[in-house]
Amino acid sequence: MLNTATKSEAPGTEQELTDGFHLVIDALKLNGINTIYNVPGIPITDLGRMAQAAGIRVISFRHEQNAGYAAGIAGYLTKKPGVCLTVSAPGFLNGLTALAHATTNCYPMILVSGSSEREIVDLQQGDYEEMDQLAIAKPLCKAAYRVLHAQDIGIGFARAIRAAVSGRPGGVYLDLPAKLFGQVMSADAGRKSLVKVIDAAPAQIPSPASVKRALDVLKSAKRPLIILGKGAAYAQADEEIKNFVEKSGVPFLPMSMAKGLLPDTHPQCAGAARSTVLKESEVVLLIGARLNWLLSHGKGKSWGEAPKKFIQVDIEPREMDSNVEIVAPVVGDIGSVVSAFNQAMGAGWTAPPAEWTKAISSKREENVAKMAPKLMNNKSPMDYHGALGVLKNVIKEYPEAILVNEGANTLDLARGVIDMYRPRKRLDVGTWGVMGIGMGQAIAAALETGHPVLAVEGDSAFGFSGMEVETICRYNLPICVVIFNNDGIYRGTDVNGANADPATTVFVKGARYDKMMEAFGGIGVNATSPDELKRAVNEAMKSGKPTLINAVIDPAAGSESGRIGNLNPQSVLQKKK
């Protein structure tokens, strides 16, 4: 039903009216978008209020960037565009980082920002928060639109929704100048102007020839490997993917956010033998994984000496040959491609040679065994492994829980240590390795899935979105934040030898982040040993109450982010010395 604004009052001409505010709300509802992540302010405060009154869930954040990260990850989790609503210029700019992040990570998201009046902006006459937001957004997103007339709101949203989710998903900007909200029209005309987007992300069926070519290459391999990326997790084709991997018998390596698509404990999982499989494999099938820096661009030392053949499955044809030659490109949506693989494989598929799979299992077992004792230490203050050993068991016990993870050491080590068992349960920093996604993603994950969230945060990473603990308390969300507090970035022990200022990478020593949560009525715990950490996290998972645990980590634990390709600043410094 149309959400009527008012009735005209002229005697004898009584007519139902609507306006821009109501049409925006109706357009969202008509397309099944029931949540808005926003920060209120001019000119969208009333839009948020009215949307809430009309039954949309409007979640107000403390900073637009966090609302944006929430919207992006909501899109990833649901395959519907996550909507972030901001005020003009500064609010828009705050949301823009998250929009660019969504685009880079292929999350469907729409950033809707109020803006100032075109007539004034274009003549640069100094309107309130004047800025040509459309022009600024364009290079940072997949599509950008501006709606100038209320009768075009329906089309504007239809275009934004379709652009966000179809093909390779991404971020879309929708500019709504303030004047638009007050434009009035008949409710009947308004109703007719709305558009329900039919089949927003049509299946893209791969060509049978490309499917055959890919399977022929894979079948011929003595040392094949499947790499699953977060595109595969996004596809929600979990059963098809599992069937394909198991039927093929090929070892698989999950990228960070694809962990859990098949359990990390699956006998074919090669996560704990990463270097070995990258180096030794001979044919590599990439499913929803890009050959970017996270895979060393498909070449160089990490990939070993022997020549490799790559097969790639992606919805975006231009992804092929982006870094190395792809001998068997398969363009299509991942669900359709993998289902075509399953059909075309037939009954006569033979598993890869046991020599290959056994070599991987023994490397994996060796690495797991090497790590096991480290995870059981009960040192106080904790080291990373002692603390992560506890969290590994928590996720094992609560496999439905969503793990949000950011930091430097906290991210790198948690990725390896914490096994995931279900798809789309690990959310992290994504393609850019960005810090600041933590609380936004945790909030959206709790709201969109209804499952408890464990956010494992470096103390520095947490700082980028820390104020949202108030949001967590306000909405009483089942989020347990564990801060790995080692007093600084990488470590808390750096010293500035030049003057009295603290070193650039250190924070206040002995800070008590748990007090922040208590300030807003949540539960704060200071944990100085793995035993204390275990008690506190288990309690939080059981109670579902907003909780923040300050996990005291040895300030000397941790190292510079040295595992990012050749980008090790420490080694550059050392070379210069």
Ligand SMILES: CC(C)(COP(=O)(O)OP(=O)(O)OC[C@H]1O[C@@H](n2cnc3c(N)ncnc32)[C@H](O)[C@@H]1OP(=O)(O)O)[C@@H](O)C(=O)NCCC(=O)NCCSC(=O)C(=O)O
């Ligand atoms: C590019 C990468 C995928 C490559 O990581 P690698 O370190 O090479 O691999 P992994 O982490 O997957 O694994 C490391 C090693 O652990 C092994 N491994 C993995 N899982 C296990 C388990 N369960 N048990 C035992 N051993 C394991 C794995 O086989 C590797 O050993 P071997 O097989 O023996 O090699 C990763 O570095 C990554 O995702 N980086 C993103 C980092 C990021 O975004 N940082 C944010 C920047 S921080 C920041 O802002 C800043 O610092 O600045």
